[in-house]
Amino acid sequence: MHYDALAIMSASGIDSRTSASAQLFRYCVVGACGFAVEASVIAFLQYAWQWSALPCRAVSFPCAVLVTWWLNHRYTFQSGGGWGEVARYFSTQGVGLVTNLLAYAAMIRIFPLLDRHALVPLVVGSALGLAVNFLLAKRWAFAARKNTV
DSSP states (O other): OOOOHHHHHHHTTOOOSSSHHHHHHHHHHHHHHHHHHHHHHHHHHHHHHOOOHHHHHHHHHHHHHHHHHHHIIIIISOOOOOHHHHHHHHHHHHHHHHHHHHHHHHHHHHSGGGGGOTHHHHHHHHHHHHHHHHHHIIIIISSOOOOOO
């Protein structure tokens, strides 16, 4: 069965493809997909290979960014794409990553037991990074570019 984010929004009473609430809803759906990708990679590396929390994150984060760029490009912002957009998106995700990792590492530092339960600090870091990433994505990474000649 195929679920379309636009169909889910329509059923929820969100009609406009460009309204801020519609974009935030789609961004959150895409973020959930990215979270699932990242959590899966972390869980695999940690439980199958006994990696510690921070190296898991070094592998899982780029995987999630690639997935979320494509989904946001296609469904959230219906953008033009291109290498410039990809570069802007990865840059904005870098800012969100710093926010995310600071929260992630702080939780592990404050609560050392979380080094073996990395999904808990992942949730906290992801929530804080969401606000930063959405604003930067909307205002800069996926903002319509004017052609200048």
